Amino acid sequence: MxxxxxxxxxxxxxxxxxxxxxxxxxxxxxxxxxxxxxxxxxxxxxxxxxxxxxxxxxxxxxxxxxxxxxxxxxxxxxxxxxxxxxxxxxxxxxxxxxxxxxxxxxxxxxxxxxxxxSSKNIDMIKLRRLSRFRLEMIQQQTRLKTQLTACLDIVFPELACFFKGNLHLKVSYALLEKYSSAKAIRSARIDGLTNLLYNNSHGRYNQEKALQLKKLAKESVALDNPAIELQIQCLIKQLHLYQKQINDIDISIMTLMEIINSPILTIPGVGYTLGAMIISEIDNIKKFSNPSKLLAFAGLDPVVKQSGNFQSESLKISKRGSTYLRYAIYRVAFLIIYNNETFHNYYLDKRSQGKNHRVALGHVCNKLVRIIFKILTDDIPFNLS
Structure with a gap:
């Protein structure tokens, strides 16, 4: 050799x-x-x-x-x-x-x-690259949304109430692309405004809603600032581009996940994107001899503080290892308590013991990691009713 x-x-x-x-x-x-x-x-x-x-x-x-x-x-x-x-x-x-x-x-x-x-490892490298890039794109998209909200606070602060607190809808983006301020909406023809709202909301926003919007724009305390209107139009275009690119990434992830055919997708609440992030960050489950080592790799293991006779009653997680794996497991833990009765009851049991939501969710993460270790090691589907 x-x-x-x-x-x-x-x-x-x-x-x-x-x-x-x-x-x-x-x-x-x-x-x-x-x-x-x-x-x-x-x-x-x-x-x-x-x-x-x-x-x-x-x-x-x-x-x-x-x-x-x-x-x-x-x-x-x-x-x-x-x-x-x-x-x-x-x-x-x-x-x-x-x-x-x-x-x-x-x-x-x-x-x-x-x-x-192996060939599977090569696929995992591609999957890990795509999963991490997708998360970065989502984070950048979130920053753009925050900027858009800040701009609207100046040129049409009441618009958020009109869309019930959610400015990031297809209909609201379509509106802002054409009418980027309260002043622009005040000047808009009612028939054109009605058609735009109706066509981009599957009929949920009709002429009555258009009239309400016009009234809201006339009474708005908004400032007239053409520079911010231009910024809003640019932000909307960037958000559309980001969404298209994220959709393209999702298709590539789905294609690779179907080739790999991992049992991770059988866990309730786990879709292609979260499943891809979990298995690509783990890569080869055989690297971990027991669930505790996988827990430590995700940075979810508790940090014990002890000196002499003193031992801290509150334990924090180490947050070492893979940030991406920890993020994905937290997301799945949040989803699984609403999609699986056993995990839901386990979460409620921890809450009944006086633990707050975050601590109880941490216990769910711990249990979830052990399940992930089992199904990936034995290559079996999730079966926990």
């Missing part, structure tokens, strides 16, 4: 080749994160029969190299950085350099502390 350890960086990687008896066959060498660099790596390793290539799972810098090697039928092992850190700490000098790290990675390979990359 020949082991190849690769230390990943942004611009330049380091690799070394070691035999199964620990003899260094190829001393650590550098190669660039480019096609030319990847070809240099192939030249160095192409004469070795069925080598095992190891690298750390340190962010996105390794994704290109993993796919490049996987497409050429190399066996690739991904190593948790915690494993290499523990080996480094066990050394007396605890030295960290790119060249030394390649040898630590080889040691992890020899100790079999890794998980092999």
């Amino acid at each position: 020949v082991y190849i350890g690769i230390d990943i960086a942004k611009l330049k990687h380091f690799a070394s080749v070691v035999s199964s008896d620990g003899k260094v066959i190829v001393k650590p060498f550098s190669f660039e994160n480019s096609h030319q660099g990847f070809m240099k790596l192939l030249e160095e390793i192409e004469n070795f029969q069925d080598p095992l290539i190891g690298l750390e799972s340190t962010g996105h810098y390794a994704e290109n190299l993993i796919q490049f090697l996987y497409e050429r039928n190399y066996r690739i092992a991904v190593i948790n950085p915690i494993q290499t850190d523990s080996l480094r700490d066990s050394n007396i000098r605890k030295t960290k350099t790119d060249k030394i790290d390649t040898m630590l990675i080889v040691q992890c390979l020899m100790l079999k502390k890794y998980s092999l990359v």
